[in-house]
Amino acid sequence: xxxxxxxxxxxxxxxxxxxxxxxxxxxxxxxxxxxxxxxxxxxxxxxxxxxxxxxxxxxxxxxxxxxxxxxxxxxxxxxxxxxxxxxxxxxxxxxxxxxxxxxxxxxxxxxxxxxxxxxxxxxxxxxxxxxxxxxxxxxxxxxxxxxxxxxxxxxxxxxxxxxxxxxxxxxxxxxxxxxxxxxxxxxxxxxxxxxxxxxxxxxxxxxxxxxxxxxxxxxxxxxxxxxxxxxxxxxxxxxxxxxxxxxxxxxxxxxxxxxxxxxxxxxxxxxxxxxxxxxxxxxxxxxxxxxxxxxxxxxxxxxxxxxxxxxxxxxxxxxxxxxxxxxxxxxxxxxxxxxxxxxxxxxxxxxxxxxxxxxxxxxxxxxxxxxxxxxxxxxxxxxxxxxxxxxxxxxxxxxxxxxxxxxxxxxxxxxxxxxxxxxxxxxxxxxxxxxxxxxxxxxxxxxxxxxxxxxxxxxxxxxxxxxxxxxxxxxxxxxxxxxxxxxxxxxxxxxxxxxxxxxxxxxxxxxxxxxxxxxxxxxxxxxxxxxxxxxxxxxxxxxxxxxxxxxxxxxxxxxxxxxxxxxxxxxxxxxxxxxxxxxxxxxxxxxxxxxxxxxxxxxxxxxxxxxxxxxxxxxxxxxxxxxxxxxxxxxxxxxxxxxxxxxxxxxxxxxxxxxxxxxxxxxxxxxxxxxxxxxxxxxxxxxxxxxxxxx
Amino acid sequence: xxxxxxxxxxxxxxxxxxxxxxxxxxxxxxxxxxxxxxxxxxxxxxxxxxxxxxxxxxxxxxxxxxxxxxxxxxxxxxxxxxxxxxxxxxxxxxxxxxxxxxxxxxxxxxxxxxxxxxxxxxxxxxxxxxxxxxxxxxxxxxxxxxxxxxxxxxxxxxxxxxxxxxxxxxxxxxxxxxxxxxxxxxxxxxxxxxxxxxxxxxxxxxxxxxxxxxxxxxxxxxxxxxxxxxxxxxxxx
Numbered sequence: 001x002x003x004x005x006x007x008x009x010x011x012x013x014x015x016x017x018x019x020x021x022x023x024x025x026x027x028x029x030x031x032x033x034x035x036x037x038x039x040x041x042x043x044x045x046x047x048x049x050x051x052x053x054x055x056x057x058x059x060x061x062x063x064x065x066x067x068x069x070x071x072x073x074x075x076x077x078x079x080x081x082x083x084x085x086x087x088x089x090x091x092x093x094x095x096x097x098x099x100x101x102x103x104x105x106x107x108x109x110x111x112x113x114x115x116x117x118x119x120x121x122x123x124x125x126x127x128x129x130x131x132x133x134x135x136x137x138x139x140x141x142x143x144x145x146x147x148x149x150x151x152x153x154x155x156x157x158x159x160x161x162x163x164x165x166x167x168x169x170x171x172x173x174x175x176x177x178x179x180x181x182x183x184x185x186x187x188x189x190x191x192x193x194x195x196x197x198x199x200x201x202x203x204x205x206x207x208x209x210x211x212x213x214x215x216x217x218x219x220x221x222x223x224x225x226x227x228x229x230x231x232x233x234x235x236x237x238x239x240x241x242x243x244x245x246x247x248x249x250x251x252x253x254x255x256x257x258x259x260x261x262x263x264x265x266x267x268x269x270x271x272x273x274x275x276x277x278x279x280x281x282x283x284x285x286x287x288x289x290x291x292x293x294x295x296x297x298x299x300x301x302x303x304x305x306x307x308x309x310x311x312x313x314x315x316x317x318x319x320x321x322x323x324x325x326x327x328x329x330x331x332x333x334x335x336x337x338x339x340x341x342x343x344x345x346x347x348x349x350x351x352x353x354x355x356x357x358x359x360x361x362x363x364x365x366x367x368x369x370x371x372x373x374x375x376x377x378x379x380x381x382x383x384x385x386x387x388x389x390x391x392x393x394x395x396x397x398x399x400x401x402x403x404x405x406x407x408x409x410x411x412x413x414x415x416x417x418x419x420x421x422x423x424x425x426x427x428x429x430x431x432x433x434x435x436x437x438x439x440x441x442x443x444x445x446x447x448x449x450x451x452x453x454x455x456x457x458x459x460x461x462x463x464x465x466x467x468x469x470x471x472x473x474x475x476x477x478x479x480x481x482x483x484x485x486x487x488x489x490x491x492x493x494x495x496x497x498x499x500x501x502x503x504x505x506x507x508x509x510x511x512x513x514x515x516x517x518x519x520x521x522x523x524x525x526x527x528x529x530x531x532x533x534x535x536x537x538x539x540x541x542x543x544x545x546x547x548x549x550x551x552x553x554x555x556x557x558x559x560x561x562x563x564x565x566x567x568x569x570x571x572x573x574x575x576x577x578x579x580x581x582x583x584x585x586x587x588x589x590x591x592x593x594x595x596x597x598x599x600x601x602x603x604x605x606x607x608x609x610x611x612x613x614x615x616x617x618x619x620x621x622x623x624x625x626x627x628x629x630x631x632x633x634x635x636x637x638x639x640x641x642x643x644x645x646x647x648x649x650x651x652x653x654x655x656x657x658x659x660x661x662x663x664x665x666x667x668x669x670x671x672x673x674x675x676x677x678x679x680x681x682x683x684x685x686x687x688x689x690x691x692x693x694x695x
Numbered sequence: 696x697x698x699x700x701x702x703x704x705x706x707x708x709x710x711x712x713x714x715x716x717x718x719x720x721x722x723x724x725x726x727x728x729x730x731x732x733x734x735x736x737x738x739x740x741x742x743x744x745x746x747x748x749x750x751x752x753x754x755x756x757x758x759x760x761x762x763x764x765x766x767x768x769x770x771x772x773x774x775x776x777x778x779x780x781x782x783x784x785x786x787x788x789x790x791x792x793x794x795x796x797x798x799x800x801x802x803x804x805x806x807x808x809x810x811x812x813x814x815x816x817x818x819x820x821x822x823x824x825x826x827x828x829x830x831x832x833x834x835x836x837x838x839x840x841x842x843x844x845x846x847x848x849x850x851x852x853x854x855x856x857x858x859x860x861x862x863x864x865x866x867x868x869x870x871x872x873x874x875x876x877x878x879x880x881x882x883x884x885x886x887x888x889x890x891x892x893x894x895x896x897x898x899x900x901x902x903x904x905x906x907x908x909x910x911x912x913x914x915x916x917x918x919x920x921x922x923x924x925x926x927x928x929x930x931x932x
Contacts, residue, residue: 613816628797
């Protein structure tokens with residue numbers, strides 16, 4: 001099956017919470033005949049939207065996992081990834097963006113550019129994703145698409161150009177005027193499926209002509225041919241469209257469309273825009289690293305006849321076993337093919353190849369460059385690159401943030417215990433930001449993730465999908481320890497208790513490491529520590545990193561250098577050198593001025609201006625540093641950096657402070673040193689806890 | 696180079712050898728030029744210098760986003776630390792940024808009364824106590840004297856130093872006696888320091904013409920220029 005790549009689009013849909021991403025996707029699937037009835041996200045029929053296949057998603061009305069789907073519109077194949085809007089699920093958004101060629105940024109016509117839209121836009125910029133803007137919910141009271149387009153310019157720094165103007169707004173929204181064709185478009189039928197093109201209503205003609213001129217002015221920057229045509233007379237539709245495409249692909253133009261997905265207005269025009277202005281796989285320059293040639297960068301060709309390169313961007317343990325979503329960048333993939341995982345070097349045989357449609361799938365025999373498909377029963381981690389056997393390339397890795405919050409979970413009975421492990425096993429494979437381990441001292445299972453909601457959702461899923469009932473402890477912040485200065489160590493481990501003894505001496509120093517968690521440097525000369533025991537020293541240091549002696553939090557940012565030591569021909573062993581390294585670490589660590597570090601969140605609060613003082617006060621009380629404020633008429637936003645430990649329960653505080661009129665979002669920013677007084681309290685608490693456990 | 700050397704060797708020293716903190720307050724400075732010559736770059740360098748000396752700076756940006764203003768600081772700091780080979784640059788940068796707060800307004804929302812109200816919030820609740828206030832992007836085009844008097848009063852009342860940027864226009868040739876161009880030509884007495892940026896076509900750089908320093912007009916002035924590639928202030932050799 002050789003597809004015309006110029007007619008393939010891989011797009012994502014991202015936006016702020018509750019901007020209507022899933023509702024829009026539902027309409028797209030309906031108009032492209034993938035589904036035959038529309039179900040609302042929080043609809044009374046209880047079916048829920050197609051893309052929200054998880055029971056929990058339907059109930060809460062939010063999208064948790066991004067589901068992939070496929071549809072056709074005017075002989076174009078479109079792969080769509082519906083991405084979650086909540087910042088706690090940001091890894092899903094990042095993964096989706098990595099493999100997409102273009103994206104639709106949805107904004108609410110009332111709320112405009114909100115804090116999460118800024119985050120998503122930043123992510124899109126990081127992966128250089130061309131975007132079109134869809135201003136949704138134009139049927140809502142207070143809708144003002146023009147204001148939103150201005151915000152896109154000011155706040156997101158995009159060259160937003162309106163391609164349409166609305167016919168009526170709020171309750172009177174009837175359709176849109178297309179500024180390229182200068183036609184009024186109405187959406188008739190029960191579900192807006194019948195498109196009617198008419199002349200522009202007389203009362204909108206002047207406005208439409210003015211806006212078209214503005215649009216042509218902006219678009220003509222990308223095409224000399226168009227500019228000449230405008231000066232000489234009337235430019236053709238094709239010239240305008242080509243110029244829009246050129247500007248969009250260069251990331252210098254963001255065409256703006258509008259409508260209301262809920263009221264079935266404007267969705268088909270957006271689909272047209274996706275086919276016209278979003279890039280096809282050949283338009284995008286994808287880079288891989290050649291592992292056989294010192295990781296030299298290579299540009300992939302997007303040709304199906306070239307060797308295969310594809311990236312696994314999402315794993316899912318579904319009803320039918322492990323499912324691996326891949327994006328093929330180059331070459332083609334057939335059932336029965338053998339491919340290589342370039343990280344592990346392992347060969348993998350393709351058993352089943354499917355195309356996903358939310359939680360349903362279609363078996364296919366082969367697939368080519370530019371496509372997004374899924375494989376069955378392939379053991380890999382997300383972010384792995386697969387290639388054909390004659391090459392060894394790796395796609396650049398994806399940005400995976402570290403978890404910042406943890407909870408202890410305790411199963412209520414034996415049955416739950418078993419189910420809980422099964423669930424955790426699956427979740428950790430699917431989501432690299434969700435991690436789990438057992439605290440050996442308390443014997444509790446600890447789960448960690450990106451925020452309260454993130455963990456909350458997994459605990460709910462454990463209960464619903466696996467029948468694992470768990471008791472949940474209070475959320476704990478993932479503190480860390482680090483050192484602030486260089487310190488020497490020289491430690492001998494000796495043990496003589498009958499039988500063979502243990503002996504090892506490790507000397508060297510430790511120093512702060514600015515980037516990275518840990519580095520081991522072997523500067524041993526003259527074999528004072530034999531080769532076979534060097535790795536034992538590394539192991540010993542790594543063990544020491546698990547718990548710092550300050551307050552028993554993990555240690556990071558340390559470089560351990562060994563340059564001296566001693567051994568005994570009989571008594572030295574792997575374990576002896578491990579213990580010597582542990583002793584050496586302890587000795588050096590004390591002298592290296594260890595400090596506590598805590599996760600700092602970037603918090604953005606938005607609300608009416610009258611509450612600005614109160615909002616700033618509330619952040620200040622939480623040890624927050626106000627980075628800045630923004631004031632636009634009646635609306636204000638405050639941006640601050642606040643320690644995560646101070647943010648628990650902030651939503652309630654903010655609600656009562658602002659009569660529920662302000663909202664906030666936060667995302668992890670960095671680890672910073674805990675102020676001394678707070679650190680002292682924490683260390684004291686840990687001591688008490690340990691004492692109690694001792695009793 | 697260490698942080699201390701950076702303070703001592705800063706070319707801005709010739710502009711004001713004394714500490715710009717509370718001890719010198721209240722003073723008011725003006726940076727003028729035609730659009731796009733580097734007013735913001737100068738203000739940011741004044742702010743960074745003040746912050747390096749332990750002062751807290753409130754940067755009020757009118758018509759520019761929070762993100763863009765932050766980028767100005769990051770870029771200029773990085774250029775300085777690269778040019779001076781500053782040790783422990785990342786640490787110093789982090790320390791400095793906690794001494795800075797940015798307040799952005801769109802043109803219609805800004806007013807001196809509102810600024811005063813916001814400052815009151817910050818100071819009363821002990822959120823941020825600025826020693827130095829920068830106002831960038833303020834529209835001085837229509838007889839700004841009244842507003843500038845209000846800002847001067849604000850500096851006195853809060854006992855802080857204030858720096859303002861203003862745009863002058865090529866086709867407006869009104870000047871004050873001391874040579875300060877319109878639209879601030881009738882308000883030059885309000886400022887202790889006035890810097891005019893002028894392109895020097897011959898040397899392909901932008902010269903800082905220090906028209907008034909610590910209340911004194913005229914006299915011999917050291918020559919400072921803006922490096923056209925980095926927009927850093929350097930002494931003319």
